[in-house]
Amino acid sequence: MSRRRRQQRLERVLGTPALFATAYGNVGSSIYYALGVTAVFALGLTPLVFVIAGVFFAATALTYAEGTVRYPEAGGSSSFARHAFNELASFGAAWAQMLNYIITIAISAFFVPHYLSIFWGPLRQNPWDIIGGAAVIVVLVLLNVVGIQESARLNIFLALIDFGTQVLLVLIGFALIFSPSTLTGNVHFGTAPTWSQFFLAIPVGMIAYTGIETVSNLAEETRDPVKAIPRSIGWVAVAVFAIYFTLPMIALSALPVHHIAGKETTLLALPPQQHGFQNDPVLGLVENLGIHGTLLSVLKVYVGLLAGTILFIATNAGIIGASRITYSMATYRQLPEVFRRLHPRFKTPWLALLVFAGFVSILILLPGKTKFLGTMYSFGAMLSFTVAHASVVQLRRRYRDEELAFRARPNFRFCGVDWPLFAVFGGTATALAWLVVVVQSPGTRYAGLGWLIVGFVAYWAYRRRVLHVPLTETIRAPVAMGPALALEYRNVLVPIVGRHESEEAIDLACRLATERAASIVALTVIEVPLELPLDAELPREEERANEVLDEARAIGDAYGVNVIGRIVRGRRAGPAIVEEATRRNSEIIVMGAPRRDVRRRRGRIFGDTADYVLKNAPCRVMVAAAPKAA
Numbered sequence: 001m002s003r004r005r006r007q008q009r010l011e012r013v014l015g016t017p018a019l020f021a022t023a024y025g026n027v028g029s030s031i032y033y034a035l036g037v038t039a040v041f042a043l044g045l046t047p048l049v050f051v052i053a054g055v056f057f058a059a060t061a062l063t064y065a066e067g068t069v070r071y072p073e074a075g076g077s078s079s080f081a082r083h084a085f086n087e088l089a090s091f092g093a094a095w096a097q098m099l100n101y102i103i104t105i106a107i108s109a110f111f112v113p114h115y116l117s118i119f120w121g122p123l124r125q126n127p128w129d130i131i132g133g134a135a136v137i138v139v140l141v142l143l144n145v146v147g148i149q150e151s152a153r154l155n156i157f158l159a160l161i162d163f164g165t166q167v168l169l170v171l172i173g174f175a176l177i178f179s180p181s182t183l184t185g186n187v188h189f190g191t192a193p194t195w196s197q198f199f200l201a202i203p204v205g206m207i208a209y210t211g212i213e214t215v216s217n218l219a220e221e222t223r224d225p226v227k228a229i230p231r232s233i234g235w236v237a238v239a240v241f242a243i244y245f246t247l248p249m250i251a252l253s254a255l256p257v258h259h260i261a262g263k264e265t266t267l268l269a270l271p272p273q274q275h276g277f278q279n280d281p282v283l284g285l286v287e288n289l290g291i292h293g294t295l296l297s298v299l300k301v302y303v304g305l306l307a308g309t310i311l312f313i314a315t316n317a318g319i320i321g322a323s324r325i326t327y328s329m330a331t332y333r334q335l336p337e338v339f340r341r342l343h344p345r346f347k348t349p350w351l352a353l354l355v356f357a358g359f360v361s362i363l364i365l366l367p368g369k370t371k372f373l374g375t376m377y378s379f380g381a382m383l384s385f386t387v388a389h390a391s392v393v394q395l396r397r398r399y400r401d402e403e404l405a406f407r408a409r410p411n412f413r414f415c416g417v418d419w420p421l422f423a424v425f426g427g428t429a430t431a432l433a434w435l436v437v438v439v440q441s442p443g444t445r446y447a448g449l450g451w452l453i454v455g456f457v458a459y460w461a462y463r464r465r466v467l468h469v470p471l472t473e474t475i476r477a478p479v480a481m482g483p484a485l486a487l488e489y490r491n492v493l494v495p496i497v498g499r500h501e502s503e504e505a506i507d508l509a510c511r512l513a514t515e516r517a518a519s520i521v522a523l524t525v526i527e528v529p530l531e532l533p534l535d536a537e538l539p540r541e542e543e544r545a546n547e548v549l550d551e552a553r554a555i556g557d558a559y560g561v562n563v564i565g566r567i568v569r570g571r572r573a574g575p576a577i578v579e580e581a582t583r584r585n586s587e588i589i590v591m592g593a594p595r596r597d598v599r600r601r602r603g604r605i606f607g608d609t610a611d612y613v614l615k616n617a618p619c620r621v622m623v624a625a626a627p628k629a630a
Helices: 002-008 016-070 077-084 087-118 128-146 152-176 180-185 195-209 213-217 225-254 281-287 293-331 350-365 370-398 421-440 442-467 499-513 539-559 573-584 608-616
Strands: 258-260 263-265 411-414 417-420 491-495 519-527 563-570 588-594 620-626
Touching (some): 016 213, 016 421, 077 370, 087 128, 087 442, 152 293, 195 225, 213 293, 225 281, 281 293, 293 350, 417 421, 421 442, 491 499, 491 573, 499 519, 563 573, 588 608
Parallel strands (some): 491 588
Antiparallel strands (some): 258 263
């Protein structure tokens, strides 16, 4: 056991690198379709559109960093809105997120066959691209129903390869074909594109930054959210902005705007039937880099395979995201209980996968209209981002005196409130961008508003007619257990207080969890002195916390039970443990505590932390007392 524990200390589960790689794998994948979709509207101003969208994304990244550190739970903007406003606002954000995930599934799957057309040409044309995309969705939904497990190492590897390939294309492009004069000649202000097209292109360009919700969805499994989440989001923002600042300039140098079929356009904006690269823009860039012969053929195969693989994984990430948000909505009584039920054999939310990730996404995919997919994503994303920004502003106002472990900048203090300027700017920008989509795109306006109306009507009917509860009240569904399983706990929280006594607690928790498909969260609290901010650098305490969490994880491995390590910061351990148990809806807290001498400390058996948890815990508490020292 000691050898396994020493090995385990080398592992840091869901730290900054893993979060960055996972998020970049989702955000960075969008270059393979965002470049063509945005060029349809922006033409020669595509590089400028991505820069403007990048500024919006930077503000949005700061909002998500602060909100996710403050409430490190799955849900993103939906979770922020729940704490800032009420359950009705939370549902609106979640329903917009659901639309985002469905569009991500559809558009990622639709582009897979286009990049794989290097092996079979008809995959670039209807109906084979639609058939291929639908097949990708069907296969991945079925695999998720069965219970496919993602490989974190594979995701990290592919994300790094993807980023390296994009950088390589940029470097080759700057060396061979980059032309500032061509870029300036591409621009025809007010005509190609028109001003309405340009303003519509900005929210459409935000499709390039799809996937920021990924970090929020993984927040519950992040070991040290205060450190890992802001850093990983910052890395993603810098890396993605660097690519979108440079690659579109190379693409418009290779495929400039000129007179085609009676209008000013670029091959990036034309569909395959017009010999354009709207549906495989990066392959179009490769073909026009000025490379010839065998090297060109090898590079096309490499980029086609890489893009197809990355988009396949992005489709799967969208499917997982759709199932998670559906499960979360059902947990908070926003959707019927049936969407929360797990498959009796595979223990997966099969109905949520089949209905939203499968049926609805294929339904949206069938027309094969990339412009519509792009504007629909912008509709949902701009709405979701606006709610997130508004929520952070409201949280700052509502809890003005609350100490934050992470406070994003810049801020402006007025009337006793540190107003988040990044959220005010970001919320204003995304709200205006949403209005542009609604006004400029009739098809998206009717489909998007129809989606919202259907969602809110269903929410009202379920809440008022079925549950008979207020629309704004937060209500969690009870733990789904039968009478015979009344004492079987599947959501166990184990605070790590001291090494010896906590080993007893982890051991007991693992025995409770064995053969019950339980989830064990090992929690250690770094108690920060009052004279220091909560996010202060405490390297010795952080290293000690990681060591004891690695020990807990090793004990879980010996039992075959997955133990998720978690570090939180607080002024006192007891309140931090109770708050985490409340947020996670833990069914039982298993604590280890040194036994005190009752004769010396009347009324105190275990100690300050254990006594506080016993008195204030929102669930059952089991104390595994360590033997008294000799």
